[in-house]
Structure formats: structure tokens, C-alpha cells
Amino acid sequence: MKLYIKNMVCSRCKMVVKAELEKLGFSLFSVEFGEVVTVEPITEFQKKEIDEHLKSFGFELINNKKNKTISKIKTLIIYLVHNKNNQINTNLSDYLVSYIHQDYNTLSNLFSQVENTTIEKYFIHQKIEKVKELLMYDEMNLSEIAFLLHYSSVGHLSNQFKKATGFSPSCFKHLNQTKRKQIDQL
Secondary structure, three states, X not given: XXXXXXXXXXXXXXXXXXXXXXXXXXXXXXXXXXXXXXXXXXXXXXXXXHHXXXXXXXXXXXXXXXXXXXXXXXXXXXXXXXXXXXXXXXOHHHHHHHHHOOOHHHHHHHHHHHHOOOHHHHXXXXXXXXXXXXXXXXXXXXXXXXXXOOXXXXXXXXXXXXXXXXXXXXXXXXXXXXXXXXXXXX
């Protein structure tokens, strides 16, 4: 049986979910970002038990179709930006359509309706959070970060960063009190 799980966006998330479901006695066929396939069928009572257990780790089961689709979009974007450094050979809309198998206009309208923002703005916010992370590590300069995240120029990255945060990247880097947001809370 396939379960859809919210906030499962990194390799550690997959490990935690896998370990916790196995502790609960479930045999797993596969564990992917946002999805788990169990070997055996799961009752409604077991779903509630799983949901309550996973909530203590910041995850939750998704039951309706709209939320499943929104979660897939978010998971794909988070994975793309934070794990693959935005390395795709196509544009964002084609990337999402290839994994979700729905028309992009439908996905875009649903996302905007439910999240009160566009897919593109969500994508930009994820990229800005990645820029913040890389700035805080202080291992790359702004040119390297712009190249890594496929910005057309340092100026484009700087303008987008300032528009989203109110700070230039260099000013942000020097602010000790600025805190990053968790990627699943954007």
C-alpha cells in the first residue's frame, strides 16, 4: 500500500521514516521522498497510528488528492534546489510535469489556490534559502553560488535575494541575528 508523507524532503527524512515504520512492525517495499510503499495492506486504524507516531518527528500522512499533489510539487522543488543544486536539463514546468504527470497549468492553479503563492515564487524562496545556507558556510563566494544555482549573473542573484529578504547577500552574511527558515516551513 502506498502512503504519502508530508515533510519528507531529504535523505535523513527517508532514514527516519523507514526506521520508525519498521519499529512499528511494517515491512517496506520502497521509501522515496514523500512516499512509502508497504508490503502489506494497511488498515485505517494503522494509518492513524502511523500518523500519530510520525507527527512526533515532524511528518504526517497526507490523505486527500490535492494535498498529495501539493506535497509532491514541494518535495520535487526542495530536492531539486537543496540536493541537486538546481541541475535539470529542462525548465521547471517540464521537470514537474515529468514526475507528476499532470498538465502544468493544472498544477500551477492548484498550487496557487492552496498555498497562496505561485510555484515559481516557491522555487525562488527555496533557492534563496539555499543561498543563505551557502553564505553562512562561507566556503563559496557569490559568483560561485550564482553559478552553482544557475543564476544568469551575480547581479540577478543579488537582486532576487534583496527582493526576498530585504538585505543584500553581503549584508545578510554579516548579520549574526538573521535566522534561516526550515525548508519545509516555506
